[in-house]
Amino acid sequence: MRRLSWTSALGGLDLAAPDGSVTLREADARSLLRLDVPASEAVAVGQAIGAPLPEPGRAAYARAPRGPARETEVAILAEDGGYLVMARFGLAAALAAEISSVLAATPHHLVDRSGALSVLVLTGGVDHILARICGVDRSALRPDDVVRTMVARTPATLWWRQERCEIIVGASRAAFVASHLAQAGRALGLPAAALPAHRLVP
Amino acid sequence: MKRTSRRTEDGGWSVDRSRPLAFRFDGTALTGCHGDTIASALLANGIRSVGGVPIAAAGPRAGAPPRAAADARANADARADAHEQTGADARADGFAQAGVYARAEAYVVCGAAILPVATTALEEGMALTPPPGPSPRLASSITADAGRTPDAAGRSPAMVLPSSPANSVRRAWPARVLGWFRRRTSPPPARSPSDVRKPTSDHITAHVDILIVGGGAAGLAAALTAARGGARVLLAEAMPSVGGRLLTLADTATIDGRPPDAFLARTVSALDQLGALILTDTVAGADDAGVFLYQRSGGGHLWRVRAGAYVWAAGHAADEADREPEGVMSAAAALTFVRRFGVAPGARAVVAAEAEADGAAMVAEILRDAGVEVAAIVGEGGDEAHRGHRIAACDGGARLTHVRIAPGAGGRGERIACDLLVRVGALRPVAPPDTGCRATWRPAVGAGLAEALQAGSDAGVAAARAVGIEAEPVSLPVADGATLPVARAGSVSPAPIALPDAVRDGPYIGAMAEPVRFVPADPWHRERAVYEALGEWRVPSAYPGAGENVERAAYREALAAREIGGIADMSAAxxxxxxxxxxxxxxxxxxxxxxxxxxxxxxxxxxxxxxxxxxxxxxxxxxxxxxxxxxxxxxxxxxxxxxxxxxxxxxxxLSDTYASAVVCGPERGRILAAVFVEALPALPKGTRVLVRLDGVELWLLKSSQFGHGSVEIISPARYGLALWERLVAAGAAIGAAPIGRAAMRLLWMEEGRVDVTPALRLDPAALGPAFADPARPHASQSVIGLVPMRPVVLEPGARLLTRTKTPLGAVLAGAVSPFLKRPIAQALVDASPPPAFGSKLFAEGPDGRTVAVRVVPARVLEERP
Structure with a gap:
């Protein structure tokens, strides 16, 4: 059977400064689930997913010992009043089913956002670049802090990691944000990522 | 007087005489020194004005009076015009057009950039030309009384010309300190002169505990105090280097037991080690978004500063005076040229002292040391022969040749030949800008050097405390620290900061100006479509074929959708x-x-x-x-x-979660059958049905988007492109067309749906009494269809009138219906009862001409003959 092919928003963007000190790339496809659930269910949900639900503004990252994502990396970001569950691509349906099963008797809200969000991974020059398109106080953040903010005038979630930052934006806005990130990194040698040319009605 | 200006035999702490720099000005080969500004290099070569503006100021000034500002702005416009004629980068014009340098400052054209001479470092190989704008109109004689032009408020400008708070002398810094300092506070060096000041214009957000504006004695003391306490400090200085009044000190002065150069080097080094950030060539302002810094170097950078406390230590300046002739400058500027750059600003000088004698004597002594003959010290603090006298006029027109001295009581008038008039006036504190936001400035200013250092330390302690840090005050005793005289009362306003467009917009220019969004099938669309904006989205307006414009393409697409089939990307939602x-x-x-x-x-x-x-x-x-x-x-x-x-x-x-496509037209079933090989279930109206395509779950929904029986296909966004390609390929095989937004509008209009364009503006007063009277309930409003009785397309906004010319409503949209093959329109009317179908009304165009129209149902398709 011929499969319906899928595409990422940026077609696998991969930029690097000539010396490799700064890179900007579109992360490989991931399963992304948005979950809104009462805090009282955090433990149960964490067990279902295989990673604990983090405190607000934090990320938890673990290799799941059980559940649909068993033996794979799972990350959970507590952002914007809810959770964003990240797992290997292809696990979204199974994870959603597992979570829904655990929460069958609890009001919750679970949406598969795989493909709806783009994850841009910035390494090197993070402070320099984000200071130019984002108002976040970098010095106040620790590794695995998660911030909902505006990046290049666009709503985004920042996940601070060791030596890098993951920028999660709506797929339809990814090209615009990536262009501004590349522009902000030009002084560090990052190549341009021009917006695709569009002919506009005069 | 053979010599007008030249390099002094020694001195000049910032220049390295062993490293000459070749440059050209107006086609003439000249030589400067490493460490020169363009201003000091030109002055050292005897060039004392640029484009008719004297090289007098060595830095930012206080606000200019109305006439001077207007003249300067006119000159800037002229320069910008001339700049445009050279074909230079249009964005560079923004500097002049915005008036950033439209004060009484001189600037030059270098490649694509317009550079202020006072703050731009000279670089090897620079090819400079004067701005080709008109020279300012200079009076042939500026007199102290009658010759000065009152400002808009009727006040005569002060004769004492302005000085910058930081234009002062100092002893040489060690080269290693200078090198470090430039690396610390300047942008990376340009690769070639043509790269200088290209407008990179980035916006930078800085989060600090304390922002200190002013890098003079008070600012440095405040920074040192706060930084030692552990605060994150950002210090902004308007001049190319910090130091301020410390640069005017006599060689014998000491601060904290060290000579000024050693003290400055140690302070700057300490601040660096404490993690403080120092920005030079940077002015501060505020707007609704908070405090900003405009760093003029490197093409312009806008810093948005979020600080816990703000310290204003901008020092002193004189009130800006009106246009001065070449050869007249403030004492601070003259001392800066002599002590910092080793350039004598003239050959024979008259020092005009309107303040304390000590200040005039100090200035005269420094000028003499630089080889300048001081012909007289005039004024309250003048020499014995001229004490109590005053300057009555400057002769020589644009270039000073003589000053006329009016006698004091019992004295005689006198005319003295000179090429330099140095005015020593009382400096006043520069007031902070009105932030208009939550930020509050904490002042740090002192009349004398010791007072300034103390005030800075106190402000540093208070600012640190405001952010929860207990800082210890620093003790910086001063010996022999006489400086130019400072007034004890009043203040001057800082020069207004008008950000150049390029800096204000920053990276948000052109296609990257506003956030834009693209649908999943955008890679397919952008190969074929002309786009239009739909909110933040960029969506296909039409898919023009060879020789087609958007209107023709939309007509063709809409007709194909009515007669065969159409596929519309509805993902932008x-x-x-x-x-x-x-x-x-x-x-x-x-x-x-x-x-x-x-x-x-x-x-x-x-x-x-x-x-x-x-x-x-x-x-x-x-x-x-x-x-x-x-x-x-x-x-x-x-x-x-x-x-x-x-x-x-x-x-x-969910806006990025799904892609959506609508298949419409009589042959829609064939298109769907070609894509969904398996038989589709029945689609009850208004009900979503889950189907699978190659294992992917999709939703189908019977829709009335473009006529009865349209089918919407909703897929996960990542499959949007692939699904779109399959639908279009299936449609193309039978003559169906992808339809853009322009065709959609035609179809919607035929269906009676109104898609009001954002540009539509209706004037309620012109539409009738019901619209003009807010108290009247609008219960009788309705949308009707119109068919013009002549083959004309009605313009949106056209008034709708009755036979008796009574306003009844307005046209919302008009077009030629592809299906009906004649013009149709929709209108909003406010009438009870609404106009009867078949009745005749009149649409009035903007030119006042009317077209008879027939009222039909809003769903104009029902009017098909």
Missing amino acids: ERFEIVGPRALATIDGIVFGGAPRLGLDQAATALALGADGRALGFLRVDRVAHDRFEILADPRLAAVRARFAQSPVTVTD
């Missing part, structure tokens, strides 16, 4: 989900329609109302679970989502 026990009640309170009666997987179109009862627009409500609804709205209706977000439900954005 405001799509969100609301969940919760009160979801249904919330919908019932916001939308007007059949949404509350929806069964599972059923959808309905309903009108959303604002909190004030006004209609926000139509949206589609899909019930996907008992307490879960998906809302789909036009992307321009962001207010709808905000309205739901205020309600006791959970709202989740």
